[in-house]
Amino acid sequence: MFAVVDIETTGGRPESDKITEVAILLHDGEKVIRKFSTLINPRCKIPPQITQLTGISNEMVQDAPQFHEIAKEIIDITKDATFVAHNVRFDYGFIKAAFKNLGYTYQRKTLCTVRMSRSAFPGLPSYSLGKLCNSLDIVLQNRHRALGDAEATAILLGKIFEQNKDAEPQWIDKESKKTSIPPLLNESILNNIPEGITGVYYFHNQGGHVIYIGKAIDIRKRIFQHFSMTTMGSKRAVQMKNEIADISYETTGSELLALLLESDEIKKQKPIYNIMQKRVRAVPYYGIFTTYDAYGYINFSMQKLKEGDEPFITTDNMHEARNMLYKMIEKYALCQTKCNLHHVGGPCFDYQIHKCKGACIAKEDCETYNTRAMQAITTYGFQHESFLLVGKGRHELEKSVVCLERGRYKGFGYVDISFGEPALSDLRECIKTYPHNRDIQQILCQHVNKGHVKIKYEERETVYS
Numbered sequence: 001m002f003a004v005v006d007i008e009t010t011g012g013r014p015e016s017d018k019i020t021e022v023a024i025l026l027h028d029g030e031k032v033i034r035k036f037s038t039l040i041n042p043r044c045k046i047p048p049q050i051t052q053l054t055g056i057s058n059e060m061v062q063d064a065p066q067f068h069e070i071a072k073e074i075i076d077i078t079k080d081a082t083f084v085a086h087n088v089r090f091d092y093g094f095i096k097a098a099f100k101n102l103g104y105t106y107q108r109k110t111l112c113t114v115r116m117s118r119s120a121f122p123g124l125p126s127y128s129l130g131k132l133c134n135s136l137d138i139v140l141q142n143r144h145r146a147l148g149d150a151e152a153t154a155i156l157l158g159k160i161f162e163q164n165k166d167a168e169p170q171w172i173d174k175e176s177k178k179t180s181i182p183p184l185l186n187e188s189i190l191n192n193i194p195e196g197i198t199g200v201y202y203f204h205n206q207g208g209h210v211i212y213i214g215k216a217i218d219i220r221k222r223i224f225q226h227f228s229m230t231t232m233g234s235k236r237a238v239q240m241k242n243e244i245a246d247i248s249y250e251t252t253g254s255e256l257l258a259l260l261l262e263s264d265e266i267k268k269q270k271p272i273y274n275i276m277q278k279r280v281r282a283v284p285y286y287g288i289f290t291t292y293d294a295y296g297y298i299n300f301s302m303q304k305l306k307e308g309d310e311p312f313i314t315t316d317n318m319h320e321a322r323n324m325l326y327k328m329i330e331k332y333a334l335c336q337t338k339c340n341l342h343h344v345g346g347p348c349f350d351y352q353i354h355k356c357k358g359a360c361i362a363k364e365d366c367e368t369y370n371t372r373a374m375q376a377i378t379t380y381g382f383q384h385e386s387f388l389l390v391g392k393g394r395h396e397l398e399k400s401v402v403c404l405e406r407g408r409y410k411g412f413g414y415v416d417i418s419f420g421e422p423a424l425s426d427l428r429e430c431i432k433t434y435p436h437n438r439d440i441q442q443i444l445c446q447h448v449n450k451g452h453v454k455i456k457y458e459e460r461e462t463v464y465s
Contacts, residue, residue: 001026001027001028001029001080001081001082002026002027002028002029002081002082002084002111002157003024003025003026003027003077003078003081003082003083003084003108004024004025004026004027004032004084004085004150004153004154004157005022005023005024005078005083005084005085005091005092005095005150006022006023006085006086006091006146006147006149006150006153007019007020007021007022007023007090007091007094007095007146008020008021008022008054008056008144008145008146009042009050009094010042010044010045010046010047010050011047011050012090012235014093014094014096014097015097017094018040018042018043018044018067018098019040019042019067019094019095019098020039020040020042020046020050020054020056020061021037021038021039021040021054021056021145021146022036022037022038022040022070022074022095022146023035023036023037023146023147023149023150023151024036024037024074024077024078024150025150025151025153025154026077026081027084027154027157027158029161030158030161031158032151032154034077035147036073036074036077037146037147037150038064038065038070039056039060039061039064040061040064040065040066040067040070041061041062041063041064041065041066042061043066045058046058046061053144054144054145055144055145056145067098067101067102068102071098071099071102071104074095075106078108081108082108082109082110082111082172083095083108083109083110083111084110084111084112084113084153084157085110085112085113085153086112086113086114086129086149086153086156087112087114088110088111088112088113088114089112089238092108092110111172113153113156113157113160114127115183116157116160117132117156117160120159120160120163120164121135121136121163129149129152129153129156130143132156133152133156136156136159138152138155138156138159139152139155140152181227182227182241182242182243182244182245183242184206184242184243184244184245185244185245185246185247189246189247190220190223190224190247193219193220193223193247193249194220195218195220195221196218196220197218197219197220197249197251198216198217198218198219198251198252198253198254198255198258199215199216199219199249199250199251199252199253199258199261200213200214200215200249200250200252200258200261200262200265201213201214201215201216201219201222201223201247201248201249201250202247202248202249202265203240203243203244203246203247203271203273204244204245204246204247204248205243205244205245206243206245208246210269210271211240211243211244211271211272211273212240212244212271212272212273212274213262213265213266213269213271213274214226214262215255215258215259215261215262216258217255217258219249219251223247226241227241236273240273251394252394252400253391253392253393253394253395253398253400253414254391254392254393254400254452255447256389256391256400256402256443256447256452257391257400257402257412259443259447260402260409260412260434260440260443261412263437263439263440263443264434264435264440267437267439285304285305285315285316285317285318286302286303286304286305286314286315286316286317286318286320286321287302287303287305287309287311287312287313287314287315287321288300288301288302288311288312288313288314288315288321288324288325289301289302289303289309289311289312290312290373290377293338295362295366296366296370297335297338297359297366297369297370297373298338298369298370298373298374298377299338299339299340300325300328300334300338300339300340300373301339301340302315302318302321302322302325302340304318312377312380312381313380313381313445314438314441314442314445315442315445316438316442322341324380325339325340325341326341328376328380329341329350331376331379332372332373332375332376333355333356333357333372334356334359334369334372334373334376335348335350335351335356335357335358335359335360335369336348336349336350336356336360337359337360338359338360338369338373342360346360346361347360347361348360357369380445385404385406385407385456386404386405386406386456386457387404387454387455387456387457388401388402388403388404388424388427388428388454388455388457389401389402389404389448389452389453389454389455390427390452390453390455391452391453393414393415393417394414397416397417397418398414398415398416398417399414399415399417399422400412400413400414401413401414401415401427401428401430401431402444402452403428403431404444408436409434409435409436409440409441409444410431410433410434410436411431411432411433411434412431412432412434413430413431413432414430415427415430424455424457427455428457
């Protein structure tokens, strides 16, 4: 059974735009046996250019049902059916996103009549629905309305079946699987990627050039997420998928090392489809600093960085710095006044709701308060420390090691533990040097306390401290 679906929307992005019309034709492989079609109130304004294209106006959908009111009918009519659409990534992605907003996971096998038409009718000038219908003498009424486009797609599906009537019985199932695989990629490449490995993966084009670099706790799972319908809404994502001809990967064992390696590789190779982390900026934008006030309390403040500043935490922007301060306040019961977040005289707001212990009005003595402030500094700050982070390796007889000296990243490596616990000299000698930069600093700030043993040392030390 096949559910031929067409939708109209307020735009092209499932994560932000909404469905304004849906049509579903249940097809048994020979004929349509059930129809469902309705306008949908998107609860947002329809852009004028969309109205001009589809003819669907704000007035037309004003009294139409909302998606949640027709969701059960969509589930029922598509149950046990393969979801079919012309450019199925678009329609399926929107339907999945709409259900996700309702807290429901919608999942069906899919078929794309664009891809199937290229195989069934090679050499046509265009495979857009309108031009394809002209080439195949399919009458297309009410173009860019859900029911008209769905009816044309259903006729097209029938012609595809007719063209493939002599094909092996499993060809439909094979075609359904192919809709999630890039057209230039050999399926065996995906099959050879093991499950559950952590590291960095590379997408290559036909020329072998790296066009995208990513990292993942589970590389295989993350790669398939790239190819899923819900992530293919943007033109750039579709374009990248269509260029992928090969995939390679490098295991790291540790999520932290995957992040560090990914950042370095993006800066070195500058893949066309990676946007973030291409530029190397040596100095972060904002930092959090510590001082003592006249009463002996440790104070925290945030400010834009200048060359030569030495904050104990660095962040991308003021918003992130402020959020970091609030995290410290929450975790260590610090005072908003002493964190430069309360500028009015008298007790801070947290004191009034019994979360601050009274440093703002000198009710709590500075020694007690400073003990907690120092715990926050130790937890979140490492700009002046030299230490190793020892964590999970690529297999059971290996550990990963990340090295920082005086707060600056020196690199990472792996050490063999098959002969027992390694000495500090072994941990330091395994390090491969990598450059320090702002993005690396951010990664370390966020992951320094996640699942790693922190071993402090002096730069000339040769034993565990």
